[in-house]
Amino acid sequence: MKSLILPLIILMNLVLSCTQPTGLTPIRAVIELDIGESEEITLNNGEKVRLTLMEIEVDLDSLRNAIRSVNVKVSVDGEEVCLGSGNYHLPVEVGNIQIDCPVVKNYYTNSNSDRWGLTKDARFRLWPKGSSYMDPGTFVYPVKQKWFASMSQSGNEPPYVDWGEDPASKEIYYHSGHDFGGAEGMDEIVSATDGLVISALGDTLEGYDDFPGDIRTDVVWILTNLGWYIRYSHLDSTDAAIRTGASVRMGQRIGFMGKQGGSGGWVHLHFELKTRETASGNWGTEDAYAYLWESYVNQYDPTVIAVARPHHLLWTGQQTILDGGKSKSYAGDIVSYEWAFSDGTNAEGAIQERSYTMPGEYSEVLKVTDSKGNVDYDFTVVQVYDRDNPDQTIPVVQAAYHPSLDIKPDDPVTFLVRTFNTEVGSEIWDFGDGSPQVSVRSETPDRQNYTEGKFAETVHSFAEPGDYIVKVERLDEAGIRANAHLHVVVND
Ligand SMILES: [Zn+2]
Missing domain, CATH: 3.10.600 (pyruvate carboxylase f1077a mutant fold)
Incomplete structure (x- = not known):
């Protein structure tokens, strides 16, 4: 009898551990x-x-x-x-x-x-105090990509990429979850946690019909050991092993980044944690940013991280405050914040007041230096609309590059760009290394069919190690500019 019961218990435990949360509790x-x-x-x-x-x-x-x-x-x-x-x-x-x-x-x-x-x-x-945000060894950074490699939309930030923020739209989508911009079909997405695939390719697991969001062919839902649902959206492709009912291991490939589903046409991973551990018992978003930050720091050991985000939305002539104060050094203290503005001027100090006379999409460069001499860069996007002509659109540009990690001198790096809200002009790349500018032309996104159309691609390599600030710009029919920056690190 004993010989029968024991395997039965093991089998039941296996079944339970595959279909239900293991009862782990979050630290917070x-x-x-x-x-x-x-x-x-x-x-x-x-x-x-x-x-x-x-x-x-x-x-x-x-x-x-x-x-x-x-x-x-x-x-x-x-x-x-x-x-x-x-x-x-x-x-x-x-x-x-x-x-x-x-x-x-x-x-x-x-x-x-x-x-x-x-x-x-x-x-x-x-x-x-002193605790990690997430249990050590249970959560990894879900994209094989440098921190802030492209634009992002984090928790409660009104979405602004693709067609930009619309001044006429007064119902706000405060972004839930964290969006990582990136390179279509190139940036690899991995599972942040161990878990069970409860939906993939539009198919859902029996008994799990209460989803806190869309079930789509480009979305993977994973149930974690904390009982949280994690959503990975807009996938260009889903790995063959990621099928409904499959167990996944932390770090296992989920697929590649894309612009499928309700992406708005920009290539990104929408990453969102959902839990019912709310006072109401209703589904709520668990802000992911702290967990993403911690997992990136643990995996990649950065000395300093510059943070110039979120983005800004302004009328012409109106002032805003740029704030680099969320930057952090792990090697020492941050000793300088240097801003390089799109009008060619510079300033020192974490906090800066800015205003703009011309409409457009600006990208302002923040460089932070710590007491050990380590540097990092980030950019904040400022979308400026003409107060006297509020219906006038501005061009909006998304830029990305791949690979963004472990780049060596002479490695080929693919640069991608797409511009929204204009059908004229070309994107002009300046790679920041003294090489000639390169002109490309992305396919114009169609608002009704934005998953179609390609980003413009160009390949560039850097001869020397260093930090490169790459810039891309496009002008629309009214001469209004859109700029984006990328920070490329080339190692010895
Ligand atoms: Zn999103």
């Missing part, structure tokens, strides 16, 4: 509070902390009334701290915790849908 504790409310929260390590939500302030743009920044004041065991919300903010250390605020109720004022499942004024995530 989650709490929702109303303004003025105070609660004691037990952290993952058993310690307790009293959190009070004091105040929420939001900044709106004057074109769409979309929330561009959030300032949440909380008290942690009597110590006050201000937090941002989404938009490339990492958790902040205060007292014996790390804390962030992925969403506030204010987003519901003009959001086109509820992607958060929030019931109170704000949601907070709390980790013990």
Whole structure:
């Protein structure tokens, strides 16, 4: 009898472990509070902390009334701290915790849908001080690509790539999940976690019919050991092993980056974590940025990361604040923030006030240097519309390159570009190494059929190791410019 029962138990456990979450719990504790409310929260390590939500302030743009920044004041065991919300903010250390605020109720004022499942004024995530965000060894960076290799749209950032932000559109999609721009059919996507494929190629697993989003041929859904659903969207191709019902290992290939499904025509991976661990019990997005940051740092060991994002939306003549303060050095302290602006001027300091007289799409360059002499670059996109002619479109450009990791001198690197909102002109590449400019012409995207049409490709190699700031520009019929930058690192 014993000899029969034991294999049965093993078999049942195998079946269970293949079809259900293994009961692992995330490190972060989650709490929702109303303004003025105070609660004691037990952290993952058993310690307790009293959190009070004091105040929420939001900044709106004057074109769409979309929330561009959030300032949440909380008290942690009597110590006050201000937090941002989404938009490339990492958790902040205060007292014996790390804390962030992925969403506030204010987003519901003009959001086109509820992607958060929030019931109170704000949601907070709390980790013990010094703890990793995710259990070590359980989460990898899901793209084989350099950090910020192309444009991105992170949590709560209004989407702006493809046709750009439309000043006339007042219902806002506050982006849920993180978009990685990249090279079509070239950038490899891997599974961030172990898990079970519950949907691939439009096919879904029996018993898993409550999906928190689209089921499509370009979307893969994976159920993780935390019980979270991870969405990988817009795939150009899906790996043969990624089939509904298959178990996947962390780091296993899922497919290649594309612009299929509701991509808007730009090549990117939409990566989104969904959980029902919300106060409402409804599906909510778990902001992925901190987990992505941590996994990239663990895998690639960068000395310093420049962050100039999110993007900006302005009328001509209106001022905005560019902020490089979310940059971080792991080797020392950041000692300088240098901006190179599109008008040819330069400035020092993390925070800069800017305004623009001409409409267009600008890309402003941030260089950060740390106390050990390490440097990194990032770019912020500024989309400027003519206040006196608000219906006038601006050209919008997406640029990418492949490979973006481990480039050596003389390696061929493919540069890709596509411009939206214009049918005239060519894209002009400047590779930043003194070589002649190269002119290409991408196929004009069709709004009704944006998965068709090619990015323009050109191959370039760099003779010497170094940091290269590559620029691409296109003018539309009215002479309005769109610019993009890429940071290419060539190693010895
Ligand atoms: Zn997306």
